[in-house]
Amino acid sequence: MSGDTTPALIDCPALGIGELARRAGCKPETVRYYERIGLLRDAPRTEGGQRRYGEAAVRRLTFIRHARDFGFSVEAVRELLEMADHPQMPCHEVDAIAKHHLEEVESRLQRLSALREELRRMVGQCAGGRVESCRIIEVLSDHQLCIGESAHGGAQGLG
Template sequence: MSHATATTAFGIGTLAQRAGCQVQTVRYYEQIGLLPPATRNAGNQRRYDNATLRRLTFIRHARDFGFSVEAVRELLGMADHPNMPCDHADVIAKRHLDEVEARIARLSALRDELKRMVAQCAGGRVDECRIVEVLSDHQQCLHAAGHGGQQTIR
């Protein structure tokens, strides 16, 4: 990312609005070092430039893709050095893709189990309800069988 500063300076509310996030998000990213500390005007108000807007947009977009804060930090470090090879960016993206695919597999198993429970529910009384029965006894869950009963959906 370029660190060239633009002559246009704007406040935190404008920055947040242009990047499509909340003011608290801007402050948080400054606090954890993803954004550089803002310059201040004579009234001690934060002032930002277009380079900061581009950096915040990059962060927000990466977070929308589900990248962790640490992965975003690494990606920003690479973006700050545009002439370096992108091998490590590929590794980060591949690792994240693997995590997303694992999450999709867990959610698919959850969906299938919920469909099965709903299909087997007779709609009678609670003491005969297949949904309550399965939720009461984890051994009856199909998705638990392949995961030692320790499957957690996040």
Template sequence: MPEISPAIGIGELARRAGCKPETVRYYERIGLVGDASRTVGGQRRYGEEAVRRLTFIRHARDFGFSVDAVRELLAMSDQPDMPCQEVDAIAKHHLEEIEARLQRLSALRDELRRMVSQCAGGKVESCRIIEVLGDHQLCISDQAHGGAHDLG
């Protein structure tokens, strides 16, 4: 019979999952981590399942999965006998998004390199970087216009 470990507090849970207690509270608030049991004094107490679940969440978030995707993946992981086509579809969709972001980042990098290389280092009135930022038509790639604000 496996040894049952004693319930741990929020600080220990956070430490073992590699995050901060505020992160645990946030995931509780949005329903990704179940409500903890409480001591008579009101302190949260968690078991090994909470450690596994929070570790899964943190790892999925490190891979860039959205909170909604993590919610779906958790729901599916709670049903180990179901086929994994839906899990695969979520991962493939995420991969496609990452590849599209990488293309936009690459175009943005290339455009920035070009702007910097064309700057003569004179006065701002004749600065190529300022000129290009003020006129999108001077950019080589339309993908650079997607910009960094679309990358997060």
């Protein structure tokens, strides 16, 4: 395009799949995977069949990556995206989905906050001592970190 932008080209998505993936911090294969399972919409194509994406897709993919990074399952991410895609969705459905995820988020926040406090304390205490003086091992063996049964759901996370 070399700076020569014509109005007719302003609406044309400009990003290839590689650039989209790079911006959202994942691989092109992942993008194709998400398209296949329906989290991302089919992208417009060039005449040559190459996908092209705009800023909305960047935002959507970034959302997906972040949500996954928190442990939301793909299915939970799907539900959240459904809500975002249908602002006119009946309130009771939004309510049910939002409340369900809110519970999980609250739980995860509590656990992360507890971990943060302990990590801060540990970092503060480790002033050239030995492992036996560190409490990270004791802390992570401490049942006080357990907040309800959901705290023992393994590494399954949210969803």
